[in-house]
Amino acid sequence: MKIAILSGKGGTGKTTISVNLFSSLKKATLIDTDIEEPNSHLFLNGKTYLEEDIKKEYPVVDHDLCTLCGKCGDFCAYNAIIPAKKKVLVFDDLCHDCGGCKLVCPTNAISYTDKSIGKIFYQNVGENKEFLFGKLSVGEVSGVKIIEHLKNVTKKEEVLLIDSPPGTSCSTVASIEGSDYCIIAVLPTPFGVSDMKMVVELLRSLKIDFGVVVNKSNLGNTDIYDYLDKEGIEVLENIEFREEFAKIIARGELLVDHSKYIRDKMSNIIKKVLGDTYA
Ligand code: SF4
Numbered sequence: 001m002k003i004a005i006l007s008g009k010g011g012t013g014k015t016t017i018s019v020n021l022f023s024s025l026k027k028a029t030l031i032d033t034d035i036e037e038p039n040s041h042l043f044l045n046g047k048t049y050l051e052e053d054i055k056k057e058y059p060v061v062d063h064d065l066c067t068l069c070g071k072c073g074d075f076c077a078y079n080a081i082i083p084a085k086k087k088v089l090v091f092d093d094l095c096h097d098c099g100g101c102k103l104v105c106p107t108n109a110i111s112y113t114d115k116s117i118g119k120i121f122y123q124n125v126g127e128n129k130e131f132l133f134g135k136l137s138v139g140e141v142s143g144v145k146i147i148e149h150l151k152n153v154t155k156k157e158e159v160l161l162i163d164s165p166p167g168t169s170c171s172t173v174a175s176i177e178g179s180d181y182c183i184i185a186v187l188p189t190p191f192g193v194s195d196m197k198m199v200v201e202l203l204r205s206l207k208i209d210f211g212v213v214v215n216k217s218n219l220g221n222t223d224i225y226d227y228l229d230k231e232g233i234e235v236l237e238n239i240e241f242r243e244e245f246a247k248i249i250a251r252g253e254l255l256v257d258h259s260k261y262i263r264d265k266m267s268n269i270i271k272k273v274l275g276d277t278y279a
């Protein structure tokens with residue numbers, strides 16, 4: 001069972017929910033696919049036993065063969081290859097490694113080379129637990145390849161939790177695609193409602209079942225509940241804000257290690273999403 005945890009924007013408690021759910025399960029794998037700002041590892045204190053370089057290919061143009069026909073530039077949706085007046089320019093940071101420009105080049109002037117775009121870290125975090133996170137190199141635009149790799153190496157797991165990037169970007173789509181269920185973390189604020197609407201649209205278009213965890217449920221207003229009610233969206237749990245929780249999180253510790261209230265909340269979410277046997 002693949003369960004992705006996502007949110008309309010950062011700061012909703014998505015990672016807090018991910019790591020505390022992960023720690024509440026007897027056997028599970030967690031991947032942090034929020035590759036631009038991974039932070040699950042800050043709470044899990046694991047030891048890295050493997051670092052894997054993730055590479056992408058990008059085009060190199062043989063200017064002796066190139067006729068400046070312009071077909072590669074017309075094809076590329078990311079403006080990563082641009083036939084200028086005297087030669088073809090390649091912007092490797094923008095390239096999404098789709099392989100299309102080589103296919104459309106009529107003179108075989110394009111070949112590919114590769115470079116590292118980031119890393120995957122494999123960590124030991126306890127018995128029956130696997131944790132991996134990806135990190136995109138500074139200056140790289142797309143980490144979809146890292147996310148796909150993270151999902152590929154964990155595709156046979158019985159319970160896989162995916163801490164996804166916030167929003168509805170290509171990285172988010174790559175993270176949640178193929179999930180059996182998604183948990184949306186949301187704050188009960190007017191912005192929370194508008195951010196969440198986009199996520200709901202995305203999940204409905206991908207036909208993925210989902211439910212919502214309202215974080216800091218005792219703050220804000222009731223707009224979020226009105227929206228969820230109107231849309232018939234299940235509230236999996238409400239989690240209150242408490243000052244002690246903020247302090248525990250700031251220390252990089254797990255809430256489930258300190259609070260029965262949070263242990264019960266995580267257990268309820270697991271029961272609703274995975275069933276009694278996993279709680
Ligand atoms: S491989 Fe794809 S994304 Fe990269 S330059 Fe060629 S067409 Fe553009």
Ligand code: SF4
Pocket residue numbers: 061065066067068069070071072073083088104105106107108109110
């Ligand atoms: S498609 Fe090939 S020949 Fe045409 S501009 Fe691009 S590299 Fe040059």
